[in-house]
Amino acid sequence: MAIPDFIQDDDDEHRLPLLPAGTRTESHKDSFFSDRIEHQLFYGPVKRMADELYDAGPLNGPRDALERLTMIQRLQSSLDALTSVLLADSAEQVSESLADTIATQDSNTEEEEREARRSAEYYGIDRGSDQVINSNLIAEASVALRESPRKVAKRMFHAKGLRYVCKDTLMALAAGEITVKAAHDIVKYAQDLLPEQISQMQHLLLPMAKTASDDAIYQRARRFHDRMRPESAEQRRKKSEEHRRLTLQDDENGMSTLKYCNSAAVVHSIKNSVKWVADQHNDPEDPRTREQIEADAFADIILNGWPGHEGTPLKPRVSITIPAVEMLADPSRTVADLEGYGPIPLGAALQLAKDAPSFQRVLTDPWTGAAIDVERRSYRPSQGLKDLLRNRDEHCCFPACRRPADRSEIDHIDDWAHGGHTTRENTQLLCKQHQMFKHALGWKVVARPDGSKMWVTPHGLNSIVVPGSVKRVDQFDHVSDHCPERPRVIPLPHVRLTPEVRRVLGLKPHIDIPEKSPVTEPPHMGGQRETG
Structure with missing residues (x-):
């Protein structure tokens, strides 16, 4: 039987027999000698296999290719073991240093630190709690690994299980003897078992895991767990219903x-x-x-609603961006953007927009596609700014966060209390969780001239975030840190101002605008302009 893709993910490190944080000696070596031994155990296989692959020279036939693929699989296992050790050890050690790190950052003044403590009280968090420390580290690790926090959280679960509970499995993984999937399944089914039962499971499964398929190890680990933890059908049903x-x-x-x-x-x-x-x-x-x-x-x-009923009181709301000029120039190559999803075919967007009760015009940058302004004919300025950020950012601007605009709020990059203004350059969308990260846990964000944001983690890692509405990033210049150069000549397609075109662009019939324009460069949009 194959491993089902839809199996519920209810893994929880609290279901593993872990010692309390601060007492896990595996992450706190008591001598230089033991540190060096561990260094060789986890880094040695990686270096040896990488050197062997590098020194192998040009490929010599399909058998040689298959042997190298086998070596790469073993190298991936060793790298995963090393990653697990680094994640588990950093999670253990950071609990002793995070509060100090936040408090002693060079960019923090005493007043900023007092504000951070007040923010922690406002959000109702203890900056020294295991949960906050773990969440903060997972966010930093997601920057380092360029993965989503959810995926890194799953990595952290496996890391702690291998480092502190299934140690024999960790060593077999580090040696490249078993696959990553087999190791993770052993950790998964170690949940709710006693330490002696976990040792027995490893003793039975690890010899087989060196040659058996991942599916075989998954099935045997699951059956072993069920034998050790027999539950009635009713108990299993109630437990499963908790995960609806x-x-x-x-x-x-x-x-x-x-x-x-x-x-x-x-x-x-x-x-x-x-x-x-x-x-x-x-x-x-x-x-x-x-x-x-x-x-x-x-x-x-x-x-x-059901036939014969009035329907739900809350009607669905979707936001679609349709590039009008591109649509008129070449409809066959135009794609629209569905908020929270991404590009969709123009035909589907027009079908959705056909019954829309209202439209709102959004001015976009013709080079990058980023939203830079919204019409304010019927909105107060604060609502206009909110609409702009919704269209420009599309989702929370924290690294790797995709919480949509509806679940995010306007946040000042430079705090209002320190003179920050409520402008489009100094505001962004942030969800509640990542507002807390910024204001209470030492994360910093800087607005860059090219429109991107640079986040700095409490331990000094940098991550560049580009607004969600930006379609082209080749014009962004993170290295030189200045507004990107604009092309002087724009090959715009010739579009006749037919009544349909005027209607899309919102032009009144009596306004006379020449169909051909002598302008060969765009209007000034910020930065320094050369003259002469």
Whole structure:
């Protein structure tokens, strides 16, 4: 049986037999000698296999290629073991240094540190708690590894399990003897077991894991766990129901998948209800398949209510950006942008926009696609700024965070209390969690002249964040740190100002504008302008 893709992820380090933070001697060596031994155990295999691959020379046939692939797999296992050690050790050691690091940063004044403490009180957090320290480190590690915090959190779970609980598995992984997947499955099913049971599981599985498939180890680890932790069917059902959830996954080509997990009785009732609605549709001319009719019926029920009812009180709201000039110049090559998802075909966007109750014009930079202004005909300035940030940033501006604009708030880059102004250059969208990171946990952000933001972590790592609406980043200049040069000649397509064009651009019929313009460079948009 294959490993199911949809298995619920309920891994929790609190279900592992871990000693309290600060008492894990594996991360606190008591001598230089033991430090050097560990260095050789975890770095030695990586260096040896990397050197062997480098010294192998040109490829000599398919057998040689297969042998090198085997070596690369072993190297990946060793690298994962080393990554696990670094993550677990840093999580253990940072608890002793993070508060000091935040307090002694060169850029922090005494007043800023007092404000950070007040912010911690405001957000209701203890900067020295294990949970806050772990979350902060995961955010920093996501910058270092260029991965999402969620993925790094999963790495941290496996790291602590290997470093402190499944030590034999860690050593086999470091030697390249087992795969990363096998090691992670052993940690996963070590949850809720006693230390002696975990030792027995490793003793049984590790010899087999050196040659068996990942699927075989997964199945055996799961069965061993179930034998050691027998539960009644009713207990397992109640435990599973705790993980009911609704999740969203974005697919390709403008599609998304909604996944709903609940008890079998509830899910089957929903499915049967949708089938009943679909059964009422008896149009022989309808070209849709049965599956398509059920999918459309389900969407209608969720968005508009059951047939014969008035529908849901809260109607869905989506935001679509359609580049009008590009659409008029070459519709076949134009893509629109669906907020929270990304590019979608122009035809799909126009279909969605057809029934839109209102439009809002957004001025975008023609070189990068970034939103730089919004119309304010019917909005107060504060609402106009909010609309601009929603279109420009699209989501929280913290590194690797994708929380949408609806779940984020306006944040001053330079604090209002220190003279920061409420301008588009000094504001950004931040979710609640990452406002707390910025104001209470020592993260710094600097607005750069090219429109990007540079974040600095408490331990000094840098991460550049570009506004979500930017489509082209080749004009951004992070190294020279100045506003990017604009091309002097813009090869604009010739578009006639037909009544349709005027309507899209919001031009009144009586306004006379020449269809050809002698201008060969864009209007001044900031930075220094050469003259003479």
